[in-house]
Amino acid sequence: MADTSSVIIIGGGIHGSSLAFHLAEKGVQSIVLEKGVLAAGATGRSSGLVRMHYDLELESRLAWLSFQYFINWKERVGGECGFTRTGFLQFVPSEQIDQLKANVEMHQQIGVPSRLIDRQDVKRLAPYFFVDDIELAAFEPESGYADPYATTTAFMDAARRLGAKLVQDCTVTGIQISGDRVTGVSTSRGDFSAEVVVNCAGAWADKIGAMAGVQIPIKTWRHDTMFVRRPKEVGPSHPTVIDNVYKMYFRPETGGLTLVGLEDNNPLGEDPDTNTEYAKDGFTPRAIDRICQRVPIMEQGSLQGAHGGYDGLTPDQRAILGQAGPEGFYLQCGMSGTGFKIGPAVGACMAELIVDGEAQLLDISPFQLSRFEEGSLLIGDHNYGDFWH
Ligand SMILES: Cc1cc2nc3c(=O)[nH]c(=O)nc-3n(C[C@H](O)[C@H](O)[C@H](O)COP(=O)(O)OP(=O)(O)OC[C@H]3O[C@@H](n4cnc5c(N)ncnc54)[C@H](O)[C@@H]3O)c2cc1C
Secondary structure (H helix, E strand, O other), X not given: OOEEOOEEEEOOOHHHHHHXXXXXXXXXXXXXXXXXXXXXXXXXXXXXXXXXXXXXXXXXXXXXXXXXXXXXXXXXXXXXXXXXXXXXXXXXXXXXXXXXXXXXXXXXXXXXXXXXXXXXXXXXXXXXXOOOOOOEEEEEOOOEEOOHHXXXXXXXXXXXXXXXXXXXXXXXXXXXXXXXXXXXXXXXXXXXXXXXXXXXXXXXXXXXXXXXXXXXXXXXXXXXXXXXXXXXXXXOOOOEEEEOOOOEEEXXXXXXXXXXXXXXXXXXXXXXXXXXXOOOOOHXXXXXXXXXXXXXXXXXXXXXXXXXXXXXXXOOOOOEEEEOOOEOEEEEEOOOOOOOOOHHHHHHHHHHHHHHOOOOOOOOHHHOOOHHHHOOOOOOOOOOOOOOO
8 A cells, every 4th residue: 555645755855855844844744755865966965055145036035034044943943054154255257246236235125134345355354365356245244054964854853853754765766647636656665645746856856757747947967066175374264155257166164174166067967876976077177276266375275075966957047946737746946056055945935835825935936837938037137147157
């Protein structure tokens, strides 16, 4: 006999576990089916940046709502999320200064602590940064990074305390449909039945969509990151930075390390089950070159390691959220390389949508799958263009 729950969640990343937690808070039992282990996908490799600086107001709002979780984690969820406040700097090329100003204004209107600072201010915050090419930067003093593995585990632990279940080493192989609605899934561990099935399968989400006859326009996106040991002159920490001038981001990591990721040359369309233990050939020399341009003293640092991960990238590089295809089938996927920090609020909104028929916390209807067919792509009012190139 099939194991029965109210909601089946496919994928045990930040999104599956956040949804399980928020459903459980509403008294709805779910079962999370994960083909590997918790946080085995993009989440376990995420750089964990927590900032509100987006050029799309909806994403800034999701990040800001989520931020309230990160800073009140123990009280709100329980356990640890590893949030570390470092301050966050956004650098843009000189031709995007107008967008930067407009976006900071938008963030301030939402209530996000963010302001414009000049070159000297940046130098005061980070004396070892090269700043000659920075006219203005956006500064979020409260932002930083969190620990994606701890965050996901804490969500799942809290959900389980409220009755949710997690089945690991369980690969979903088919979606069961009767008439025009879902009734459950087939897996490597037998059948599970439920009236609602949610696709939180990250870079694998298009495969799950196909099982339900739903075409999801995502490409897999490979992203490598590198860890370098900072020379001691840089000090015990430094701000978290997205540097659109050098097309990279970096943040401090515990143990005197700095994590670096690049915005360009992230391969698209690869098999997401490709090995991610090691970075791709050529990544570390490029990443070292970039970080040494922005922080020249890093030339005295040393390489500690590099690895990769896969996420699902949509045509407008924004998430896909909402119902699609057979009744009871929902999408919470296509996180496009920036989905960790919005995980808490997205899970809350999706739980409201599934249980109450509408998301109250924030209207997430613009994120529906149908936007791609309708040509209603999500583009910021003062957009920086594609983040990933
Ligand atoms: C290297 C890297 C760095 C990043 N840095 C940041 C950052 O700094 N800040 C930020 O906000 N975002 C960042 N992101 C993006 C963010 O990590 C992802 O958007 C987010 O983790 C996606 O979470 P998810 O739950 O949707 O997917 P995932 O974490 O990928 O989870 C999907 C899960 O589904 C499982 N699954 C797949 N198919 C099946 C199946 N058939 N049956 C059962 N289970 C299945 C997978 O095993 C996987 O565990 C980064 C991503 C990468 C790769």
